[in-house]
Amino acid sequence: MNMIVGGAQIGGIQKDEGREAVVARMMALMQEAHDRGVEFLVYPEMTLTTFFPRFYVEDRAEFDHWFETEMPNAATQPLFDMAKGFGMGFTFGYCELTPEGLHYNTSILVSPEGEIVLTYRKTHLPGHAEYEAERTHQHLEKRYFLAGDTGFNVVRNQGAIMGMAICNDRRWPETWRSLGLQGVELVTIGYNTPSQNNLSAEEGIERRVYHHELSVCAGAYQNSTYAVAVAKCGMEDGNHMFAGSIIVDPDGFVIARAQGEGDELIVAECDFDKCAFGKSTVFNFDAHRRIEHYDRITEQTGVKIEV
Numbered sequence: 001m002n003m004i005v006g007g008a009q010i011g012g013i014q015k016d017e018g019r020e021a022v023v024a025r026m027m028a029l030m031q032e033a034h035d036r037g038v039e040f041l042v043y044p045e046m047t048l049t050t051f052f053p054r055f056y057v058e059d060r061a062e063f064d065h066w067f068e069t070e071m072p073n074a075a076t077q078p079l080f081d082m083a084k085g086f087g088m089g090f091t092f093g094y095c096e097l098t099p100e101g102l103h104y105n106t107s108i109l110v111s112p113e114g115e116i117v118l119t120y121r122k123t124h125l126p127g128h129a130e131y132e133a134e135r136t137h138q139h140l141e142k143r144y145f146l147a148g149d150t151g152f153n154v155v156r157n158q159g160a161i162m163g164m165a166i167c168n169d170r171r172w173p174e175t176w177r178s179l180g181l182q183g184v185e186l187v188t189i190g191y192n193t194p195s196q197n198n199l200s201a202e203e204g205i206e207r208r209v210y211h212h213e214l215s216v217c218a219g220a221y222q223n224s225t226y227a228v229a230v231a232k233c234g235m236e237d238g239n240h241m242f243a244g245s246i247i248v249d250p251d252g253f254v255i256a257r258a259q260g261e262g263d264e265l266i267v268a269e270c271d272f273d274k275c276a277f278g279k280s281t282v283f284n285f286d287a288h289r290r291i292e293h294y295d296r297i298t299e300q301t302g303v304k305i306e307v
């Protein structure tokens with residue numbers, strides 16, 4: 001079964017840029033995607049706002065304006081309407097504030113009929129919760145978000161088994177295997193990755209981009225699935241985030257790659273029948289996994305050295 005899949009990379013969003021302006025950019029990419037035959041489109045993590053966890057506020061309620069209390073809402077309804085008109089499925093990330101007052105870094109998957117058919121709340125939150133004066137850059141996701149409560153689920157959408165992960169999740173094999181064990185055929189990943197956000201002078205942008213690509217290619221190969229990883233990138237409020245949006249096939253090869261750091265569409269035709277080869281041979285989980293040796297994966301969080 002073939003599907004033309006797109007990744008809508010979004011260039012930097014500045015602090016003062018309103019949701020309507022961002023949605024207009026998303027719709028321009030959706031129009032281009034439709035013109036190129038895209039049937040399912042992937043947008044980044046936190047698509048609607050600047051990547052505000054780089055900023056510290058003592059009273060976190062001052063940042064509630066970055067969060068959405070309903071979805072779709074007035075700003076995003078035109079995007080939902082456009083997709084429905086095109087018969088296109090899509091996914092994007094945003095900051096969710098629930099009626100119970102809980103804050104999540106969330107991604108939704110929307111069917112071509114305009115229904116939200118899967119919601120995912122980010123599991124692996126990088127960074128820290130308090131201001132750290134010794135850092136050159138703050139990364140305060142643990143201050144502004146709760147760890148997600150959904151776990152990694154899949155949905156059958158447009159004939160393919162789809163699942164979502166968000167940014168830092170892509171670096172963890174547990175993410176991929178949780179989806180792989182449900183037969184996933186397309187993993188979507190939105191990300192915002194600062195080019196500099198820790199104290200290590202050695203870790204340049206090339207190494208960061210390599211680690212991103214390595215993680216996505218390995219995850220796709222080891223679970224025999226397509227993956228679409230899409231950046232929000234470029235300069236945001238004087239801070240750089242790398243681009244590097246890619247579509248990867250079940251062999252772990254990059255089949256589409258963004259060229260720049262701005263708004264840009266990448267497109268690839270995915271043949272989901274190709275997922276079956278890896279899933280039935282070297283990664284035939286039923287035949288080859290040895291769960292009797294995997295207890296540590298779920299019983300232990302950090303490293304314990306006992307020798």
Ligand code: CDT
Pocket residue numbers: 045126166167168169171191192193194197
């Ligand atoms: N948004 C997000 O999760 N970013 C993190 C930055 C970690 S610093 C290497 C990421 O894993 O890309």
